[in-house]
Amino acid sequence: AQSVTQPDIHITVSEGASLELRCNYSYGATPYLFWYVQSPGQGLQLLLKYFSGDTLVQGIKGFEAEFKRSQSSFNLRKPSVHWSDAAEYFCAVGRIGFQKLVFGTGTRLLVSP
């Protein structure tokens, strides 16, 4: 069965510092991988996705993620965090044909001044 692990429940980063949010997945086939962001009081918004090809994918708001098959990881990065990036971030895994998109438990990002 598919599963997604986000080991960090909360992360605090200083504004301007770099960010890396961890995501590990368990999946028997080539996965489709996603990062979604949920701002307070809002629904989830797609940040970026990986289907195939280049393992480093660029998303909106200056985020990027790297698919590492050998480590079953899809970590999200941003070189310089802004206060507006404070939100909850969800990693998700799916596959072609879609039966169920499986979400991780989320990582809440706090940005300190």
Next chain:
Amino acid sequence: DADVTQTPRNRITKTGKRIMLECSQTKGHDRMYWYRQDPGLGLRLIYYSFDVKDINKGEISDGYSVSRQAQAKFSLSLESAIPNQTALYFCATSVGGSGANVLTFGAGSRLTVL
């Protein structure tokens, strides 16, 4: 107007009451989904529908039912609400094919069952 609209945004109800959460979309997507979000548990799929005549149970469908009234409308019902159904509920839509995994979410409906 939002692409995916959920009503109500907030609802407080009592145990045993029937509740309906409604979702409508202007994306023209065939596929619609209901997810439930609980702190520390992420999002879990309740029901999904690939078209008006196709409705499928997700991982946590017990205690819930759905109706796909039209391509653009997908409602979630709690026939007899219980306190552990207190949660944030999201409706989402997608196209089919390889784009099926890319979901567009509504803003959520927060339900409190007392």
